[in-house]
Amino acid sequence: MASRAQIPVVDLGDWHADPYDDGARRHLPGHDHAHDDSPHDGSARRRLAHHVDQALQSTGFLLVTGHGIDPGLPGRLRAAARDFFRLPSDVKNAYAQCADRRGWTARDRVVTGRSEGTETPPDLLEVWSCAADPATPCHWPDEVPALRPLVAEYTDRMRGLADTVLEVMATALDRPVDFFTRHTTDPNWDFTVNWYPAADETGPAAPGQFRIGPHTDFGLVTLLDRQTGRGGLQVHDDEHGWQDAPYEPGAITLNIGDLMARWSGDRWRSGRHRVLPPPVDAPREELTSLVYFHACAPGTSIASLPAPVGRTPYPAVRAGDYLQEKMRAILADGGA
Template sequence: MATIPSVDIRTWRTDGSPAVVDRALRTAGFLLVTGHGIAPDLRAAVRAQARLFFRLPEEAKRPYSVEVGGRGWLAPGAEANAYAEGTETPPDLKESLSFAAEGPGRDPRVGAEWFAPNTWPAEVPSLRPPVTSYLARMRALSEGILELLGVALGEDEDFFTRHTTHPTWGFNINRYPGTETVGSPRPGQFRIGPHTDFGTVTVLDRQPGRGGLQVFTDDDGWQDAPYDGDALTVNIGDLMALWTGGRWCSGRHRVLPPPVDEPAEELMSLVYFYECNPGTDVRGVDSHRYLREKLDAIRVG
């Protein structure tokens, strides 16, 4: 998609990228980011260790089961992202391992909700080191992306990062199995249904596939998102769109179901949601009250 450019995070201050980013976020709400310094070996290690967990029998995973927004295993059938658009669809065809910001929060009530301890499966002790390393790099990268976005908006570099001194974040390792696991998709069923993300900025490491990511624009409708193995895919969410007064649009997207001609295709995505400090006023909206309402909206049952 020509509306999704590639930007080098190392050189944006001198290469004119802010203008390119501004144009892209007015249309698709997506970017590809290179120069991020996240080693392929680290991304592969996170996937390899998560795969060990996902391949455990259900009875071993069940003690870690949580609802949407929790820290642990999000079982198949737990969420339907299209609900956030008011569309009734079957549940999304995925399972996830979810992690989030840890405490302490500055306010005990906020800390209990947004900075609780993460859950690390005892059956896969080798998962924690690569995930911890990956999360540290994601935090630093997300700060750099927000600095770029501040300038692209015509503001100072710290326009957004002054509100990320003690931010929340979420991290989902999403497994998208083939039909031998999930069965044939029902009408209107996707690996992830059509939606926009809810928060500030999302940084995605994904694998190419026939049943992969699609992005919607008014001009082109649904199109396969461009893929570059050296790049990370970045999109903005509803809060960022609101923060810009509607100048930028949150990126509407979906993940296709397992393809008919490759029913055994299995993909795994690493999805990092970077937010702002709890209680940040975004044009009259309490950021984290809004996020909680959105998370609750996509819960099945």
């Protein structure tokens, strides 16, 4: 059995409880640092930002609490999504992904490991996906009318949470609090509901086959609401190899994506991870993950921050082009 990874817990309550916008004040002309000991001097925010900075340098992952998300919302969304995934395949085919890759993705259509150059058999999952542009898939399933409003509510909450985290991260780098969020007023977000069927439905996994193969995410930050299971999330550590990700009820798992790693000049790690195959010793275990991918506007030029913050000077990339190239790589048919 794999060991359990050490992923720090970050309570955003400390950020919300200290309303003082320390990041904005420190960049005002003539700011007097001699008065930084006032009751609302931003010290709680600075401590939180330092904690986030240290965690992202070591693992690229966080467990986020104090986020204010309605605790019942993920369960309601999962229930609606399962109603859809349980429909017959010929019904779901009517909602299959169209040219913009929004809608339903059947099994054997995604090979996530290809994004990092790892060849595996197709991933053992089904996906419902939508995105900011276009704001909806080709069409939503008439058979499950609750799905669309629940996805809209959930993604709205995730977008707000992602921007809050980006403010914390900007503060961690001693940048203005809107250093990242000025590029996310029109974000290029994606949202997927990943359904991992049970082993008694998929049959035994092929050698090297996973629910999701090893990869790093592509954008700025990913917010994951997941269920714990034996065939669940693992993260990779250079020293210890693959480890089971810790689970805390109600916490959102956050990880850094490739664009943010490039932007930080590799100060922060793009956390490598995978989802284990369905366990044969728990043949009825099925899991559903809610995955929100936050990225900046497609036309944003991402250039590495210079030293001493950054450590690797990557050439600038256009965010939208980078994401499209990565997405094409993971489709089993090569993007046709």
